[in-house]
Amino acid sequence: xxxxxxxxxxxxxxxxxSVPTLRILLTNTKVSRSTKVLVAGVKDKLNKLPNIIKPVxxxxxxxxxECERVLAAIASGIAIDEHYRILEELIDINQHHLNVIxxxxxxLDRLCQLTATYGLHSKLTxxxxxxxxxxxxxxxxSPSVVEALKRTLKDLGYDCWETxxxxxxxxxxxxxxxxxxxFQLLCDVKNCQ
Numbered sequence: 001x002x003x004x005x006x007x008x009x010x011x012x013x014x015x016x017x018s019v020p021t022l023r024i025l026l027t028n029t030k031v032s033r034s035t036k037v038l039v040a041g042v043k044d045k046l047n048k049l050p051n052i053i054k055p056v057x058x059x060x061x062x063x064x065x066e067c068e069r070v071l072a073a074i075a076s077g078i079a080i081d082e083h084y085r086i087l088e089e090l091i092d093i094n095q096h097h098l099n100v101i102x103x104x105x106x107x108l109d110r111l112c113q114l115t116a117t118y119g120l121h122s123k124l125t126x127x128x129x130x131x132x133x134x135x136x137x138x139x140x141x142s143p144s145v146v147e148a149l150k151r152t153l154k155d156l157g158y159d160c161w162e163t164x165x166x167x168x169x170x171x172x173x174x175x176x177x178x179x180x181x182x183f184q185l186l187c188d189v190k191n192c193q
Contacts, residue, residue: 019166020075023137025115025146027122027153027160029107031130038129041102056100063094071166084138088121091136095123103128110156111135118149137162 046053067090073083095112098104108124111133115122122135137146146162153160178186 019071021164021166022074023139023141023162024165025120025135025137025149025160025162026125027111027133027135027158029105029111029130029133029158031105031107033105033127033129033131035127035129038103038127045102053101056097060094060097060101063090063097066090080139084136088136091121091123098124098128105130107158108133111153111158114152114156115149118145120145120149134165 042053046057067087070083070087070090074080074087092112095104095108099109104124105128107130108122108128112122115135120135120137120141122133125132125134135149150160150162
């Protein structure tokens with residue numbers, strides 16, 4: 001019901017057009033977990049403490065919606081440094097909320113603490129409980145900082161990869177919107193007329 005991947009589900013269509021490309025460090029803590037068990041734990045907490053957990057889940061949803069606004073601003077090039085600072089703060093708040101609802105893990109806390117010593121901000125990805133986390137890399141994060149962080153994480157037994165997320169994804173084009181040469185190439189491959 002609630003998203004921890006920075007998507008305001010009620011307004012998904014507008015996000016599709018405004019996601020900037022972001023540099024991240026993806027880190028695998030190598031801690032196995034069960035999504036089913038984690039989801040059941042959140043549901044149990046919600047049932048036991050609805051007046052406490054529901055506002056936390058509502059806040060996670062609000063963070064997702066605010067991230068949508070911030071990502072759109074970054075994509076448009078408006079006050080990029082200011083919006084990266086806001087995004088970093090939202091990442092930190094989101095991670096704390098995810099710990100509150102019980103999907104954090106000491107290995108992810110270690111990741112967040114370690115990356116903070118480099119001035120970077122991290123959060124869990126997916127279901128949590130171990131697994132992977134992402135670290136936001138500002139456009140001006142130096143390669144030497146990233147390499148030093150990667151070495152430190154590898155020394156802890158984690159695997160990590162620098163990559164990018166965002167940008168254009170899958171798009172649906174009608175045949176009439178394709179350039180004639182591209183349409184013909186696709187037809188030749190698919191053997192259509």
